[in-house]
Amino acid sequence: MRNVTETVKQLIIINVLFFIGTLILGDSAYKILALHFPENPAFGFWQPLSHMFMHGGFMHIFFNMFALYSFGSALEHMWGSKKFLFFYISCGLGSALLHTGVNYYYFQESLNTLMANGFPKSEILQVLNEGKIDTRWQELLSVSDFQNFTSAYLGTAVGASGAIYGIIVAFAFMFPNAELALMFIPVPIKAKYFVPGLVLVDLYLGISGKSIFGGGGIAHFAHVGGALFGFIIMWYWKKNQFNQNRWN
DSSP states (O other), rough: OOOOOOOHHHHHHHHHHHHHHHHHTTTTHHHHHHHHTTSSOOTTTTHHGGGGGOOSSSSHHHHHHIIIIIIHHHHHHHHOOOOOOOOOOOOHHHHHHHHHHHHHHHHHHEEEEEETTOOOOHHHHHHHHTTOOOOGGGGTOOOHHHHHHHHHHHBBBSSHHHHHHHHHHHHHHTTOOOEEOOOOOOOEEEHHHHHHHHHHHHHHHHHOOOTTOOOOOHHHHHHHHHHHHHHHHHHHHHTOOOOOGGGG
8 A cells, every 4th residue: 555645644643642632531522622503602613623633433533544544645645735735624624614504504494483483592592502402392393303403503523524525526536537445345436436426325315314324423414515625626726727836
């Protein structure tokens, strides 16, 4: 396997250090550094950046860092460290932006319904800020709307997955015919087919609220956001014949 590049190595080290820190500090680290809903009192302006270095478990960080090593090193070899880091951080922030925007839409739709039925916004927020729910809300909202409403406000997002999705989109741009061998699929698939398929699956799961493995807690729209911003940046650079030398 190719040697890991310097920026990729530093990013992996930072992520691992953050992960070790969360094992020591526990929930207090997530409360400060994970991405919260903007109207939640626990939200901090630094969280769209800091959440990119937090992970929810060993397998979460392992797969993200393995993908960063596998795809990121090839891109940094071609781009240089400054351009690569700019791209990585931009995709991570774009991921947070779309994730938060979708959550805001879900939250606002249900909030308007509750307010239209006599629940003051201040009262709703007070209940949520106490980590509670009002069972009367369930009589006015569908099961999915209620779940989206509460999880949008009370839930948090962590992980480098959004930035990683941007990286794999860029990899497909640069190496469209590279064959990717996956543990779940015995036949190698070209990047130009695999990556769009992966993003479409995430988009479907995000809209439907379903999960391939039957569990929850996966921020599918964060994945889509990272991929989308990665695509936009790559398209812009290609269209304008971006001068790589300015970053070196």
